[in-house]
Amino acid sequence: xxxxxxxxxxxxxxxxxxxxxxxxxxxxxxxxxxxxxxxxxxxxxxxxxxxxxxxxxxxxxxxxxxxxxxxxxxxxxxxxxxxxxxxxxxxxxxxxxxxxxxxxxxxxxxxxxxxxxxxxxxxxxxxxxxxxxxxxxxxxxxxxxxxxxxxxxxxxxxxxxxxxxxxxxxxxx
Amino acid sequence: xxxxxxxxxxxxxxxxxxxxxxxxxxxxxxxxxxxxxxxxxxxxxxxxxxxxxxxxxxxxxxxxxxxxxxxxxxxxxxxxxxxxxxxxxxxxxxxxxxxxxxxxxxxxxxxxxxxxxxxxxxxxxxxxxxxxxxxxxxxxxxxxxxxxxxxxxxxxxxxxxxxxxxxxxxxxxxxxxxxxxxxxxxxxxxxxxxxxxxxxxxxxxxxxxxxxxxxxxxxxxxxxxxxxxxxxxxxxxxxxxxxxxxxxxxxxxxxxxxxxxxxxxxxxxxxxxxxxxxxxxxxxxxxxxxxxxxxxxxxxxxxxxxxxxxxxxxxxxxxxxxxxxxxxxxxxxxxxxxxxxxxxxxxxxxxxxxxxxxxxxxxxxxxxxxxxxxxxxxxxx
Numbered sequence: 001x002x003x004x005x006x007x008x009x010x011x012x013x014x015x016x017x018x019x020x021x022x023x024x025x026x027x028x029x030x031x032x033x034x035x036x037x038x039x040x041x042x043x044x045x046x047x048x049x050x051x052x053x054x055x056x057x058x059x060x061x062x063x064x065x066x067x068x069x070x071x072x073x074x075x076x077x078x079x080x081x082x083x084x085x086x087x088x089x090x091x092x093x094x095x096x097x098x099x100x101x102x103x104x105x106x107x108x109x110x111x112x113x114x115x116x117x118x119x120x121x122x123x124x125x126x127x128x129x130x131x132x133x134x135x136x137x138x139x140x141x142x143x144x145x146x147x148x149x150x151x152x153x154x155x156x157x158x159x160x161x162x163x164x165x166x167x168x169x170x171x172x173x
Numbered sequence: 174x175x176x177x178x179x180x181x182x183x184x185x186x187x188x189x190x191x192x193x194x195x196x197x198x199x200x201x202x203x204x205x206x207x208x209x210x211x212x213x214x215x216x217x218x219x220x221x222x223x224x225x226x227x228x229x230x231x232x233x234x235x236x237x238x239x240x241x242x243x244x245x246x247x248x249x250x251x252x253x254x255x256x257x258x259x260x261x262x263x264x265x266x267x268x269x270x271x272x273x274x275x276x277x278x279x280x281x282x283x284x285x286x287x288x289x290x291x292x293x294x295x296x297x298x299x300x301x302x303x304x305x306x307x308x309x310x311x312x313x314x315x316x317x318x319x320x321x322x323x324x325x326x327x328x329x330x331x332x333x334x335x336x337x338x339x340x341x342x343x344x345x346x347x348x349x350x351x352x353x354x355x356x357x358x359x360x361x362x363x364x365x366x367x368x369x370x371x372x373x374x375x376x377x378x379x380x381x382x383x384x385x386x387x388x389x390x391x392x393x394x395x396x397x398x399x400x401x402x403x404x405x406x407x408x409x410x411x412x413x414x415x416x417x418x419x420x421x422x423x424x425x426x427x428x429x430x431x432x433x434x435x436x437x438x439x440x441x442x443x444x445x446x447x448x449x450x451x452x453x454x455x456x457x458x459x460x461x462x463x464x465x466x467x468x469x470x471x472x473x474x475x476x477x478x479x480x481x482x483x484x485x486x487x488x489x490x491x492x493x494x495x496x497x498x499x500x501x502x503x504x505x506x507x508x509x510x511x512x513x514x515x516x517x518x519x520x521x522x523x524x525x526x527x528x529x530x531x532x533x534x535x536x537x538x539x540x541x542x543x544x545x546x547x548x549x550x551x552x553x554x
Contacts, residue, residue, distance in 0.1 A: 029395065041395045042395060042396070043368045043369060043395040043396050044369075044370065044371040044372070044395075044396040044397070044398070045345060045347070045369065045370055045371050045396075046371055046398075050414075050416065053414060053415060053416075054398065054414065054418075057410060057413065057414060058400055058402070058407070058410050058411070059400070059401070059402075060398055060399060060400060061382050061386065061399040061400060061401045062382075062386045062389070062397075062398070062399035063397075063398050063399070064395050064396075064397070064398075065389075065390065065393060065394060065395035066390055078390075079323065079324075080324070080390060080391075080393050083217060083323070083324075083393060084393065084395075101319075105319060105322065148319070148323060150323075167387055168322050168391070169322070170317055170318075170319065170322060171313075171317050
């Protein structure tokens with residue numbers, strides 16, 4: 001695995017995008033890319049030099065925590081990315097209800113009612129007050145249920161696409 | 174109750190390790206299901222908050238260790254005492270069986286039949302309702318809850334938590350988990366280290382690395398590097414780095430014959446044979462020898478297995494004591510609520526160092542757990 005440790009400028013670009021999308025202002029630790037899209041957070045003590053030497057000498061299978069993916073000039077947070085940045089995320093939060101949670105955690109998309117924006121106007125957690133005047137969701141939104149952050153979905157005209165990985169889905173009982 | 178047929182040679186060896194009366198107790202406990210232990214992942218949620226959430230799902234939680242609130246047992250769950258949807262519940266027969274075990278009632282007593290699916294993985298089944306029954310969880314239910322999938326807890330047997338409790342890795346220490354998959358101990362270490370310092374989590378096989386990676390991800394571990402190497406090879410390569418990498422703490426939770434996991438993983442036991450034990454013993458010695466070479470002065474090493482075989486336990490500890498004078502065996506400080514036994518000092522024709530007694534054996538019948546072995550060393554020079 002070839003690792004690319006993002007320099008300060010690149011890190012700030014990522015944070016700037018996260019700020020525009022979700023209101024995130026800072027991320028502690030090194031941001032690392034292992035390919036074109038996936039962003040990992042590494043909070044360990046090894047310096048950049050040491051990390052690079054290890055990765056050159058010993059084949060690494062993984063490093064840090066997968067927190068986000070750069071996708072179509074936007075950033076999609078993973079479940080862990082959303083949980084980690086929970087206290088900073090203040091916009092584009094899509095609060096779902098209990099029935100929607102069941103569907104979402106099974107990996108299903110959420111269908112949006114064309115005429116109804118009420119779902120974006122605050123949720124059960126009360127954390128989404130900032131969205132009251134927001135229009136219908138578009139692009140990546142952080143899915144939330146009563147304070148639990150569930151990663152991102154991608155909202156289009158009629159639905160929110162699900163990105164919950166198969167291994168993290170709940171099985172129907 | 175499970176029916177267990179033990180292989181004659183295995184039986185003979187266990188009888189040698191245990192007194193007759195003890196052996197009977199051992200056999201008896203093997204037939205019982207293990208308790209549902211979980212460990213709260215403090216990287217994501219506090220024990221208080223998790224307990225509250227799980228109780229809201231009508232799960233009954235206990236915290237058996239005063240000094241370790243993160244360790245919890247899911248004793249079972251409360252469900253509504255109603256006959257509704259009896260025939261719609263695909264698990265109703267299982268539920269009835271589990272209910273009967275707990276309540277000592279007969280299968281024909283329909284008054285105890287319940288719809289256990291009401292709570293489901295989102296929980297709150299039976300909340301705010303009276304007239305509840307108490308049953309054990311469905312098979313697989315612990316791993317199919319929202320809290321589990323969000324990484325708020327890890328399903329982990331108590332004995333498997335002991336190596337990290339004994340090693341106690343701290344933030345900013347450098348920790349090597351040489352045989353890390355599936356990641357129960359790595360994630361436990363990361364929580365203790367508050368995602369600081371460094372963890373190198375290694376395993377030799379790709380399929381096991383994939384499981385390890387997914388558990389580290391689910392638990393939100395951000396201070397780890399994953400490698401796929403034979404443990405000895407990895408240690409050699411780490412020594413070759415320009416700035417020699419040495420570790421404050423190393424865990425060698427070695428691949429073993431798994432005799433201690435008989436209650437939960439009968440599959441492992443099916444593969445048991447005496448030849449494997451001697452092969453494993455040689456590999457385990459090779460692994461600890463390599464680990465010692467990259468341990469810092471004053472660094473600590475835990476050697477552990479989930480087997481009872483002395484060739485894989487005391488013999489390896491004896492090998493360290495006799496061949497590495499720089500390594501001093503340490504007294505283990507484990508939760509005082511647990512009953513533990515001293516390592517043995519002779520097995521068949523072999524006599525081990527008296528110091529081997531500092532290592533600890535745990536048999537399933539002692540605490541209603543799996544079986545385990547653990548020893549701790551410090552590099553003193």
